[in-house]
Amino acid sequence: AQSVTQLDSQVPVFEEAPVELRCNYSSSVSVYLFWYVQYPNQGLQLLLKYLSGSTLVKGINGFEAEFNKSQTSFHLRKPSVHISDTAEYFCAVSEGTGNQFYFGTGTSLTVIP
Amino acid sequence: GAVVSQHPSWVICKSGTSVKIECRSLDFQATTMFWYRQFPKQSLMLMATSNEGSKATYEQGVEKDKFLINHASLTLSTLTVTSAHPEDSSFYICSARGGLRTGELFFGEGSRLTVL
Numbered sequence: 001a002q003s004v005t006q007l008d009s010q011v012p013v014f015e016e017a018p019v020e021l022r023c024n025y026s027s028s029v030s031v032y033l034f035w036y037v038q039y040p041n042q043g044l045q046l047l048l049k050y051l052s053g054s055t056l057v058k059g060i061n062g063f064e065a066e067f068n069k070s071q072t073s074f075h076l077r078k079p080s081v082h083i084s085d086t087a088e089y090f091c092a093v094s095e096g097t098g099n100q101f102y103f104g105t106g107t108s109l110t111v112i113p
Numbered sequence: 114g115a116v117v118s119q120h121p122s123w124v125i126c127k128s129g130t131s132v133k134i135e136c137r138s139l140d141f142q143a144t145t146m147f148w149y150r151q152f153p154k155q156s157l158m159l160m161a162t163s164n165e166g167s168k169a170t171y172e173q174g175v176e177k178d179k180f181l182i183n184h185a186s187l188t189l190s191t192l193t194v195t196s197a198h199p200e201d202s203s204f205y206i207c208s209a210r211g212g213l214r215t216g217e218l219f220f221g222e223g224s225r226l227t228v229l
Contacts, residue, residue: 042208043119043220090156101218105156
């Protein structure tokens with residue numbers, strides 16, 4: 001089974017500053033990688049995904065992530081955050097289209113005005 | 114895009130009663146649906162996986178008699194919390210995989226259950 005690690009449980013950052021949320025996974029087999037965002041009392045919304053191809057993936061709301069196979073990482077970045085980015089962010093890994101998703105423990109991003 | 118809808122969003126019930134939560138895929142056929150439970154400030158805990166027309170597969174430690182899952186059609190799965198107790202209070206989220214983009218999970222809005 002996969003293990004997904006989000007090292008930072010809470011990340012405070014000032015508005016308009018850059019941010020990076022880290023995600024590492026355990027297995028070296030071919031994987032699909034996802035970042036989801038969750039606003040309070042809501043379900044999860046897909047930010048971006050890596051299935052194949054370019055290792056730099058761009059998503060919604062100005063977020064991007066880079067797949068690094070050698071480091072088994074999929075860190076999420078945004079060059080300039082907004083207040084509205086305050087939310088919980090989850091990294092997820094799947095080993096194929098028909099397989100289970102494994103979620104990290106989540107990173108709470110707080111954007112400070 | 115693919116939409117998954119959950120109902121109800123909020124439910125409050127008395128201890129000992131049963132509560133049903135519906136999860137619908139609105140614009141695609143969901144061959145597989147997943148039910149998660151989320152405690153405050155924590156990640157999603159997979160409870161069970163259901164495939165249309167067959168029995169759900171429950172994760173270890175999840176009581177199948179307490180959390181009844183039915184996936185009778187390609188667009189509807191239901192979770193029934195039977196004889197609910199206060200410790201069952203939680204945020205329940207469903208997700209669905211299917212349609213053209215089978216690499217992705219589509220999530221419902223979640224259902225907040227409070228058992229008094």
